[in-house]
Amino acid sequence: MEPRFSARLTALQASPIRQILAVANRPHMISFAGGLPARECFPSFDLKVPPAVLQYGPTEGDDALRERLCEDLVQLGLPVTTDQIVILSGSQQGIDLVAKLFIDAGTCVASESPTYLAALQVFRFFGARFAPFTPADVENGNPFRERPAFAYVIPTFQNPTGYCYSDAERKALSRACDRETIPVFEDDPYRDLAYDPCDRRPVCAYLQKSPWIYQGSFSKTLAPGLRLGFLAASQMFVPHLVRLKQAADLHSNRLSQWLVLDALKHPDREARLAAIVEMYRRKRDTFDRVLHEYFSDLAHWEKPRGGLFFWLQLKVPIDTRLLLDSTLAHGVAFMPGEPFYVGSSPQPTATLRLAFTHASESEALSGLKILSAQLRRFRDEACVTNRALSHP
Template sequence: MARLSMRSSDIKPSPVREMLNVSQRPGMISFAGGLPSPETFAGLDLPPPPRDLLQYGPTEGEPALRARIAEDLAALGLDTAPDRVMVLSGSQQGIDLAAKLVVDAGTTLAVESPAYLAALQVFRFYGARFEIIDRGAPGAGWADAPPSMAPPSMAYVIPTFQNPSGHCWTADERAAMAAACQAHEVILFEDDPYRDLVYEPCERRPVCAGLTSGSWIYQGSFSKTVAPGLRLGYLTASPDLFPLLVQLKQAADLHTNRLSQWMVLQYLNDPGRAARMDQVAALYRTKRDAFADALTRHLGNKASWALPPGGLFFWLTLADGVDVEALLKRCVERGVLFTPGSHFLAEGGASPTIRLNFSLAEPEAAERGLAVIGEALGEMARADERT
C-alpha cells in the first residue's frame, strides 16, 4: 500500500457528484443537483478574446473584472475594494481555501443544519467538528462558554435562499449573526450564490455588511447567473484574511481561467444585464409555481413544504417513519432522482426530508417525476399498513 496522509483515510465520495453521474442515465428525471436551466445561460456570442489572455495571469484575477465585482459588492454595503477581490475557480474553491485557512483536526465551526452538503464535506475532510447555529439566537452560550468550549473559529452561513432549505434570513436574524460574530471574534463566512434568483420580497443585505470590525469572508458565484461550465466565483474578505487566502490560492491553482474571466466581464458590462436577470427571475418564478402546483397534486397529503422566495430548491418534510433511502431506490428504478435530506445534516443521522431542485426539469417532466415520488410513497405506506 502507498503511504498516504492520515487525512486521506477519511475521504468520502461526494454525494453531489454521484448524483450527477446517476442523472446522466438516459431518460432520468433529476431533481437532485442544483443545476440551473440551460435556458438561462448567458448568450456569450463574443468577439475573439485578446491573445494575451492565453498567458499566465495574476492569482487574484483580472484587474478589470475585480474592479467590476468590487463595484457591485460595494453597492450591497460591503467594505471592499478591487484589491480585496479574488476571482475563484468556482465558489467551491472559496470553501476549500477558507477551510485550509481555519480548520485543523478538531476545530469547531458553527453551521446551519441542514447546510450545503459540499461545504460540510470539505470541512469534515479537514477535521472540523460542528456546532449548530440557532438563527433566533446565534452565539447563544458563546459568552459563558468555559475555556474547554471556546466559541467556534468560524461560522459558515448561506443567509439568502439557503441551500437546501430555501430559507431567507430576516433582517433581525442577519443583525444578530453579525453582532454575535463580532462580539466573540468568530470569523463570519457568508456564501451568497443565489441572491440574484429572487422571486418574492426578501431581506438580502449581506450579513457581512453589518460588521464594523472583525474577520469575515464573503463569496458569490456566476454559476447560477451566467453559466456553471465557466467555473467562476469570487470572494472578498477583511484585510487581515485576504492576503492569506491569496497565498493559499497561489499554492492551489496559480490563477483562475483567464478566458472565463474575460467572458464574465463582458456579461457584467452588458447594458442588457439587468433586463436579462429580470427575465431569468421571471422564468424561474414560473417554474417554481408550476412545480408547487404539481407538488400539491402528487404529494399534497404526503409531505409539507414552504414556497421558496428565491433560489432553486424545495425542501420537503415527509411523514415520520418514511425510509428515504428506500424511497430513493424505488424512484431511481423508475427514472427519478432526488437528494435525501440526511446528506445536509451537520449532526448526521436519518431525516424524513428530501431536497428537490425545480430549475432543471421541464414542467411535463417535473409533473411525471413528482407523480412517481407520490406513487412510491403511497406504495410504501400501503406496505406498512399490511405489516
C-alpha cells in the first residue's frame, strides 16, 4: 500500500534553485545561479574546541553570542535586549518559524514581488496567499491592498533585484505598517556587503507601534556551511518563536555558534570584512563592464550597490526558463526570474538573476559571452516567429 502523505506536502514544490544548483555544480559549468559567496572569502578556524560546546545547549542560543549580537543590533538602531535574540540554524529557519507563527491556509502575507523564492516556497507550504507590493507602492504610501498577517521585506540589497530602499522609502514602509499595526518581518542577510554608500538603517528601527521580527545571517560574510543566523523580535513574539524552534531542532549547532562568536570578536574582523567587500566590489565592476559589452542591446539593469546579484530586465519578452535549458547545454547556469514572483504559475517575465560573486573574472567574461549569444539566438527566433504570426 502507498504511504499517505500530509495534504500540505502537495504544496511543496522542489526548489528551482536547488535543482539548478545540482546541475550548476557539474565540472566546467560556469554558474551565476546560486547566491554563493566566493570560496576565497571563507575564514580559517583554529579548532581547539572546549568540550562544553559539544553538550546540548539552550534553544535561544548561547548567551555570549546573543549578548554580542545584541550590542551590534543596538548600534543599528533596534531597541533590543539580549533576551529578544534567538540564534537560528541559518536565517532560512527564521522564515520557517515566522511562517509557523502566522500562516494558516488562506492567510494573507504582504511581500515584495519579485522576492526571495525560498521564502515564497515556505509561505506557500503553510497555505499563504500573497498581497504583492513594490518599492514604488511603498513610496506612494499605500503598499497593502488588504490587511496582511505580516509584511515580509528585504529592504537592503534585495534578493533577487539588488534594490536598496532609500531612507524615505524605509520610513514610508514603517509608517504604512504602523498605521494598521501590521507586523514587519525584515530579512537582512546582505547588509554588510555594501559597495557604495546607501541607507541601511533597518525598517524595524523606524517602527513606533507595529511589532517586528528582524533577521540576519552569517552565510554571506562568514560561511553558509556553518548554517547560522539570528533573529531579534518584539517581546510578544519571542516565547512563541523559541517554542517553535525547540520543536524543530532543540537548538542550533553549538560548534558553529562558538566559531561565529570567535570570528565576531576577532581583532581582524573589520579588516576581513573590508577585504571581502573590496573583492566583491571589483567583481561587481568587472561584471558590469562585461554586461555593457554584451548585453547593452539585450537588457536593462542597475548596477547593484551591494549584495550578490544583478537583475536583468530583457528587452525581448522571452521565457527565461526556456533560455536556461539552452544555456545549460552550453555550460552556463543562471536563475530565471519567473520563480521569484508571487503568482503560483508566473507568466514569462523576461527577467533573470545573475550572481556575480562566485564565478572568477575570466569565467564571468566567457559565461556572459555565451549567455548573450544564446539570448540573441532566442531573440532572433522570437522575431521570426512573431513575423510569421503577423504575416501568415
